[in-house]
Amino acid sequence: MAKFELNDDGVVVIIGSGAGGGTLAHELTRRGIKVVLFEAGKRQSLATFSQVPGEAFAQLTWLEPRTQSGTSSVKDDYPTLPVWTCQTVGGSTVHWTAACPRVQEYEMKSRTTYGDVKGTSHLDWPIEHAELVKYYEIAEKRMNVARRHGVPGLPASSHFKVIYNGARKIGYQHVHTNYMAINTQPADGRGICIEQGFCAQGCKTGAKWSTLYTEIPRAEATGKLDLRPQSRVTRIEHGADGKVTGVVYVDAQGKEQRQKARIVCVACNSVETARLLLLSESGKFSQGLANSHDQVGRNYSRHTGGFCWGIFDKPVQMWRGATLAGVIEDENVFNPKRGFVGGYHLEMVAMELPTYPLVGLPYMWGRDFADIMENYRNIAGMFINGEDMPRSDNRITLNKSVKDAFGLPVANIHFDEHENDTAMRKHAQGQAKKVYDAVGAKRMITTRQTPGTHNMCTARMSNDPRDGVCNPHGQTHDIKNLFISDGSAMTTSTSANPTLTIVSLALRQAEFISREMGAKSL
Amino acid sequence: MMRGSQAVDHRSPVDRRDFLKTTTGVITGVLVAGSPLALVAPSRAWAADLKAFTTAEGAALMALARTIAPHDKLEDAAYAVVIQGIDAEAAKDPATRKLVKDGLAGLGAAFATSPETARVAALKKVEQTPFFQTLRVKVFGLYASDYAYRYFGYEGEAFSKGGYLFRGFNDLRWLPDVPLADSGPVIKQG
Numbered sequence: 063m064a065k066f067e068l069n070d071d072g073v074v075v076i077i078g079s080g081a082g083g084g085t086l087a088h089e090l091t092r093r094g095i096k097v098v099l100f101e102a103g104k105r106q107s108l109a110t111f112s113q114v115p116g117e118a119f120a121q122l123t124w125l126e127p128r129t130q131s132g133t134s135s136v137k138d139d140y141p142t143l144p145v146w147t148c149q150t151v152g153g154s155t156v157h158w159t160a161a162c163p164r165v166q167e168y169e170m171k172s173r174t175t176y177g178d179v180k181g182t183s184h185l186d187w188p189i190e191h192a193e194l195v196k197y198y199e200i201a202e203k204r205m206n207v208a209r210r211h212g213v214p215g216l217p218a219s220s221h222f223k224v225i226y227n228g229a230r231k232i233g234y235q236h237v238h239t240n241y242m243a244i245n246t247q248p249a250d251g252r253g254i255c256i257e258q259g260f261c262a263q264g265c266k267t268g269a270k271w272s273t274l275y276t277e278i279p280r281a282e283a284t285g286k287l288d289l290r291p292q293s294r295v296t297r298i299e300h301g302a303d304g305k306v307t308g309v310v311y312v313d314a315q316g317k318e319q320r321q322k323a324r325i326v327c328v329a330c331n332s333v334e335t336a337r338l339l340l341l342s343e344s345g346k347f348s349q350g351l352a353n354s355h356d357q358v359g360r361n362y363s364r365h366t367g368g369f370c371w372g373i374f375d376k377p378v379q380m381w382r383g384a385t386l387a388g389v390i391e392d393e394n395v396f397n398p399k400r401g402f403v404g405g406y407h408l409e410m411v412a413m414e415l416p417t418y419p420l421v422g423l424p425y426m427w428g429r430d431f432a433d434i435m436e437n438y439r440n441i442a443g444m445f446i447n448g449e450d451m452p453r454s455d456n457r458i459t460l461n462k463s464v465k466d467a468f469g470l471p472v473a474n475i476h477f478d479e480h481e482n483d484t485a486m487r488k489h490a491q492g493q494a495k496k497v498y499d500a501v502g503a504k505r506m507i508t509t510r511q512t513p514g515t516h517n518m519c520t521a522r523m524s525n526d527p528r529d530g531v532c533n534p535h536g537q538t539h540d541i542k543n544l545f546i547s548d549g550s551a552m553t554t555s556t557s558a559n560p561t562l563t564i565v566s567l568a569l570r571q572a573e574f575i576s577r578e579m580g581a582k583s584l
Numbered sequence: 585m586m587r588g589s590q591a592v593d594h595r596s597p598v599d600r601r602d603f604l605k606t607t608t609g610v611i612t613g614v615l616v617a618g619s620p621l622a623l624v625a626p627s628r629a630w631a632a633d634l635k636a637f638t639t640a641e642g643a644a645l646m647a648l649a650r651t652i653a654p655h656d657k658l659e660d661a662a663y664a665v666v667i668q669g670i671d672a673e674a675a676k677d678p679a680t681r682k683l684v685k686d687g688l689a690g691l692g693a694a695f696a697t698s699p700e701t702a703r704v705a706a707l708k709k710v711e712q713t714p715f716f717q718t719l720r721v722k723v724f725g726l727y728a729s730d731y732a733y734r735y736f737g738y739e740g741e742a743f744s745k746g747g748y749l750f751r752g753f754n755d756l757r758w759l760p761d762v763p764l765a766d767s768g769p770v771i772k773q774g
Contacts, residue, residue, distance in 0.1 A: 116725075215768035220755060239768060260743065428651065428707075432655055
């Protein structure tokens with residue numbers, strides 16, 4: 063692994079080592095570009111992943127405080143966990159559950175397709191669907207996505223048999239074990255899935271793709287990567303010409319350092335990306351970096367969600383098998399006759415016993431709660447993954463009255479749910495009930511909005527600087543050598559789990575950055 | 585046992601070390617006859633020492649835990665492990681100690697011996713308080729215990745056993761199998 067000098071102003075600094083940052087680091091270093099990759103968390107490995115759910119949660123999760131405002135139920139149901147993302151090398155690709163649907167063409171043209179939906183800030187993506195598909199193909203091959211490019215799908219677990227039979231009985235046509243970045247055959251130097259569950263605790267076999275043990279070690283092998291774990295970037299600095307010059311960070315020993323840079327790429331997961339841009343306010347940029355049109359932090363999206371648990375009188379044993387290997391795709395269409403615009407997926411989801419009451423049944427307790435728990439062996443699960451409506455006022459801001467361990471204002475997450483989101487959730491829960499009823503469910507339990515595991519759009523790409531923060535390459539409108547390299551750059555949430563899109567955009571961005579560096583325009 | 589902190593010594597289901605030095609309270613119970621634990625324990629009587637709470641507070645915590653997560657056939661010893669965890673935290677952290685003590689005092693002296701409907705009503709009134717919200721999460725530590733794993737039939741981590749690939753991940757027989765086109769090949773052992 064390389065070690066670059068703090069005053070080396072030829073390096074590209076990437077902040078965050080997840081799907082976006084980790085992939086970008088590999089793509090740049092393999093082209094011979096020097097990269098310093100900052101990660102706030104520690105480096106774990108297949109050997110160190112804890113298999114105790116509570117310990118694994120503490121080992122991987124970003125646990126520092128955030129505050130919440132707005133009318134969203136998440137404020138009540140998950141007061142301490144509005145966002146569930148990672149702080150560890152590999153970022154949220156360590157705990158992700160590996161679903162890789164593609165964004166659909168109609169979704170990328172939401173403003174055109176849906177028309178003027180009151181109270182939203184819809185915008186067509188500034189890139190064509192066919193252009194994104196080119197990079198999906200590369201990303202899917204790189205990640206060995208099951209059910210794509212001739213790779214077999216995952217086998218059906220007992221849990222999926224329940225979902226599948228119910229879904230088919232009510233007429234759904236597109237029901238399968240999902241497009242999963244989980245090996246179904248040995249590939250990429252990694253083995254196959256052993257159906258152990260525990261995808262979210264860190265996959266101890268490495269069958270699930272994560273930048274921790276794919277992109278990052280490959281980037282290290284080039285000799286061009288300087289990875290700095292447990293290093294928290296607190297500020298991005300700029301020069302008199304308005305171009306960024308480097309970052310201030312607190313190293314693993316707690317000492318403040320300053321790393322110079324030719325280019326800075328921000329990939330901290332949407333909440334922290336927006337927060338870092340805002341924290342970097344200066345005399346020249348008094349509202350924060352890349353924020354001349356007051357767009358940083360706005361349009362925060364996290365997918366319309368909610369759990370749907372079906373209780374049966376026979377065993378399901380949902381904890382056995384890959385956590386998310388099942389999907390119903392039929393509702394991912396534009397059909398306003400349902401009473402809302404945008405589409406959704408119903409995705410199978412399992413939860414371990416210790417996690418289930420805390421996350422799966424938020425704020426239940428007492429006799430009815432205990433009765434549900436008594437049925438734990440006989441429960442099947444799905445969650446809704448739907449497009450949420452972009453709203454300008456759903457946004458990340460700095461809460462100056464609450465400080466983190468570095469003395470910096472924490473992120474406040476403001477979210478008011480749009481009536482379209484509420485209508486979509488209601489429809490999806492109705493469909494989920496039909497699915498379960500078709501195979502003899504005794505009962506279904508639904509929850510309100512789930513914590514944000516998919517955080518998007520807080521520095522969205524747009525053609526017009528007044529509508530967003532960056533251009534179709536993730537390059538910020540305001541500052542030429544400052545890039546957005548994670549889900550923050552997505553223009554709208556769409557109904558697709560975002561990791562595949564984040565990886566694809568990072569592949570595309572790496573081509574752009576290396577080309578521009580080669581041409582000396584960056 | 586992987587779940588180290590939750591593992592218990594079967595000869596004494598709860599920790600009795602330092603009894604004379606530090607104990608301020610105690611909760612006691614009897615293992616349910618025929619329960620997995622009773623089969624291996626030398627005695628069915630057990631006692632859990634408390635360092636931060638009194639015996640009365642221990643009884644109130646037991647009643648509270650059994651109201652939040654009422655599993656009638658799950659023995660008190662399973663709840664006692666959780667209460668000991670809360671006690672240990674309170675012994676170290678004055679803020680937790682105060683939060684719990686004040687909260688329990690607010691529920692009144694009769695809480696522990698009240699019927700379930702009265703306990704539910706009392707807790708409903710404090711449902712939105714930090715006391716209740718904190719205790720709810722701590723009581724749910726119950727589901728991370730070996731007792732709960734056995735009781736609910738949950739199998740825990742499976743990596744050490746090679747996963748479920750050859751151990752029944754798809755053994756459900758009450759519904760038809762999924763066609764290959766919508767799933768993937770099942771790998772045979774060997």
